[in-house]
Amino acid sequence: MRICIFTDTIGDLNGVSRFIQDMGEQALLHDVDLHIVASTAKYCPDLPNVHNLPPRWRVPMPFYRELDLAYPSASALERILRELRPDIVHISTPGPVGVIAKKLAAKQNLPVLGTYHTDFPAYIRDNTGLEWAKRIADRTMARFYRPFRRVLTRSTEYLEIMEREIGIERARSELLSPGTNRKRFHPSHRSDSVFAKYGATGEGPKVLYVGRISKEKNVPFLLDVWQRYKASNPGCEAELLLVGEGALRRKRANLALEDVIFAGPVIGDDLSRLYASCDLFVFPSVTDTLGQVVMEAQASRVCCLVSDVGGPQGIVNPGGNAGGMVVKGNDTDAWIAALEALLENATLRQNYAKQGYENMQHFNIIDSFTHFVQTHRDALHRHRP
Template identity: 70%
Template sequence: MRICIFTDTIGDLNGVSRFIQDMGEQALMYDVKLHIVSSTAKFCPPLPNIHNIKPRWRMRMPFYNELDLAYPSARALEAKLLELKPDLLHISTPGPVGFTARKLAKKHGVPTMGTYHTDFPAYIRDNTGMEWAKRVTDTVMKTFYRRFEKVFTRSHEYLKIMEKDIGIPRDKSALLPPGTNLKRFHPVHRDVKIFEKYGITGDGPKVLYVGRISKEKNVPFLIQTWKRYKQLHPEDSAELILVGEGALRHKRTCNALDDVTFTGLAGF
């Protein structure tokens, strides 16, 4: 079976992008006929099964400036679809690439599945404070996913959200269990000198957060909890280290803490 994944993110530093890159790498290792199609003006992983369609124009995603919404030529996406001749089309994101791929799959009669990686309705509500915006986004998600033969997600919690908020019945949803790349996450990469690079010189415990520095990741709650803990235990030499970027990175409430270190983006 030849499978083609269409995605709006492929070279970005986020979980969806990293997950799809890993799928592409694993497909090559195990000789799986999997191709990935995206559109970005940024870095694109140089793998033979990843195909980048140059965007006609792009804009920054609201509330997520690190990510572009890229709009490729629909004709170019269609040409790539016809070239790859997939037996199954998998859509990973409800963005310009995803919506175009959905339309093309219907036009050419290609069975379609997808993955619900991000709870966009809650994301919109958390960043705008508007419950009606969530309801509107719920409707958009219902329209996007309703004709998919199967919708996968990464957590049991999202299975409940998909059924309750966007109307995907349980018989059309499935859990995609997470995995860990044991070559990438291995003690062989340990380097204690990394702390010196960021001016972390204490010998106390290190508390690590890795992810976007944003409201929907509950970073404000983490900061508040950390401040409260340090008030109750001022003698504790523990340090909080946050790896990542996001809208809250330069907020005064985050940077006013002496025992919190922001490293910015990090990857390999």
């Protein structure tokens, strides 16, 4: 069986890219015939099973300027599809690459699966404040995913959201076992000197956020909570580090913020060291289908603080084994109280961190890859007479 994954993001700093790269790496390690097709003018992993088609033209994605909408030649995409001759196609993203690949797969009568990685309708609502815009986006997503044999999601919470909001019935949806690379993200990467590289000089606790520095990730809410927390705790020496790119990072000079460091994009070993060295990981997003970064933090044995909306809550508190605190989304007082409880009690943080690390022993990227492949094998078996 040959699987061909089509994606609009492959080298960007986001959870979808990291998941796709992990699938490509695991395929090579386990001798699985899996290929990835993308179109980007940016960084692309140098793997023998990754095929990058030069875009004919590209524009920054609205509300997400760090991600390009790259349009490859449809004929080039069809040519590589005929060259690879996959048995089954996986559409990872509903962008230009995904749209063209879906049409070509239908033309060749290939079974198509996909993953609902990103809640774009919720992003649009949060950035515009328009509920009707979200409803239009919901209908667009419903049309896009309607022909798919199976639509995967990486969190239990989104099985219901997919059915209720974009009409993907349970018979076509499936929970894909979430997992992270436990070698790349591990407590052994801890470094006492890593924070100085990014301008953190204080001796107090280090609080880390990793993701887009933007409205749809609820970062303005986080910054407001942080400033209120610092104002009510003037003796606290804690520092907040924001890792990633986004509109708010570009506007940081206009923000009067205390003990906030915009570290910019961080990748590779430096990112592993930051995770393992921080005292608390915060993720206020209420639109994430999973929260890959939350798994990475817990695998690094770090206590986490997340919202009670979306996928991250299921990662922090699977089956009642809490690896941190799950707090009501957008509740400023609740978040401030949680910060006070966690930053003033190192023992509490360490207990949560230990439990989160133990939880992550059940979230291995190898298991996720094995489930991914088996799901496609089952779909192919049903497709054939």
